[in-house]
Amino acid sequence: MYAVNNAESSDSEVDSLFDEPPIAMRSAPPIPGLFVPPIRLPLELANDIVQQCMSLYFDGRDINQIMLFGRTTSEHGENMGSGLPTFLITLLHRLAELLRDHLPEKVHEMLFPPKDAPPRARQAILNLYHPGEGISPHVDLLKRFDDGIIGCEEEELFGMAVPLDRNHWDLYLEERSVLVLSEDARYDWTHGINGKLRDFVDGGVDGQEEPEWIERGTRLSITFRWLLPGADIVGEPGDP
Template sequence: MSKKIAKLLASIQRKEGVPIESLLYLDPSDDADHACAVCLANVGNEPNPFDVSSILSVLAGLRGFQTLKVARGKSYSFAVFASPLDVQAAFTHLDNAFFAATSDTSVDASDILFPHHLVSAAVKSQHPTGRIIHAFKAKRIPFSDSDTLTNPSDILAAIPGLHIVHDFISEEEEERLLEGMEQHPWISLSERQVQHHGFVFDYDSNHIDFSKDPGQLPAWCQFLVQRMDDTLRQLMLQYPHDFDYRGFNQLTLNRYPPGSGISPHVDTHTRFDSPITSVSLLSPVQMEFRTLYYSDSTSPVTSTTPQLQPTHKTLHVQLPPRSICFMAGASRFGWEHGIRARKADVMNCTRVERALRVSLTFRGVRIREEEVKCDCVWDGLCDAKIAGGAKPDRLKEVDVGVNRHGVVGGKG
């Protein structure tokens, strides 16, 4: 076994936390009567210049191929086949290791793979984004099939106060909203475009600009505002401690091209009511929620839990198009939310390519100074308790030495 392959295997073993022999057949000549997949090292969801769809186009032509399973943050994947015989045939076809020559989708799929031992320096120089893919017959697949929360009930149980409703609007209503927002100019930021209606958010100071007349929210979204109001009044009856809702007076529109994201953040505790509400249009996206304050007990941490102990936790939530997300209670004040900047998400071991996405984020801005206060228990994320009431746009080494994005006025 070469040093390079040994290093690859050691990396897989370290990431999975189990002996590599329990995952892979290390001897290429092993008949592997119980093999379920082919492990492809150097094909995964890690950022790389290689187009995974090129590999998929080749695998799709192999007998018995079912799916390619990937995992978040892993640089290897598992090509699943119908039977051990199909695994063996695929392994033989891929010749233990091969050179994937290009990410150019205009190249025919049959021309992008070369047996590793036949690849010349000239071929490699012609395809600088190519890479060597090492194949191993797999005994089992270690990736979890439930790495993303998708069911609203499961989401609420895992992240208290996070209420998601699928199909909150129809496709026709989605189109009406998209047409309405095109009546106004977009402001270009580094990775996305934005609009502000009602109170305007100042990105230089990370706060609301009270010097400008807020005006009314646009007429084209009033049907949505009314529907949200009706829904929230029902939620307030069920979860009275999570909501401090008095109506929306600020709307931020975000237009995200594929590959863009937004840094993890908590909307300012003292300036905005609960909930922060977001509607997703056009395409799905995976939102990341993370907190220092998490309980593994049967009674999750809530806004009334005293003496919280710092325990880092990160969860991933799928936001489908036309869904609405109400961030209230713990999810509003004790969890950061953000979207990773990447071309694709991994949802339950499946790579999902991103497309253009538009979001509408509604907030209730606290106007009177006597309203600008917070008595929550999340000291490390509360602008009223950090540095004597200062409102930094980034926190460093909060509580347990984790570098984190901190309290901001409201980015998303």
């Protein structure tokens, strides 16, 4: 369940009358700057990414989050994030292609700057969730991260919310889907995932069928964010 709340609303979970579970929607709510385009990462690419992430970072280790950093540079024509592992650079190139026709040009350019743009520091965060696990609603740190966030679902996930009121939406994210947060969606809305074992999801893309329960599997997500200038330097001058 990918839940999006207005940051000024105190309710992260909104109960409906008679305790009916909220129905997660399959399409993006009308929040300016939120994009969930009708695209999927190619299966082969997603499988390769999952395999690399698991074997490099997660298998045999009791951890569920990895942060990686890269820097864009016009040297050698590389503008995606030199320093990130090759499979993430490949993913960024595919995302740039896949998203080109689904985002306003200025949002696409913010996420994938032209080769002659000034260098920037990019973070990739890998999150692994087992069924029942989630992440508290939050706005990504305002002093650390800039505008323009890309989230990719590599493996099974789930849901989004019903508009029980105008301040809370649950979104069902299909596996291999891609989500972009910018502008209001990045700054004025929290996002999070309720820790549940299953989600009640809108039936069918056109919503014509009955809602259905969908069990959660393991979820791996990859989020790309820009570090603000200076936020890539840790510690004080003179620190060892």
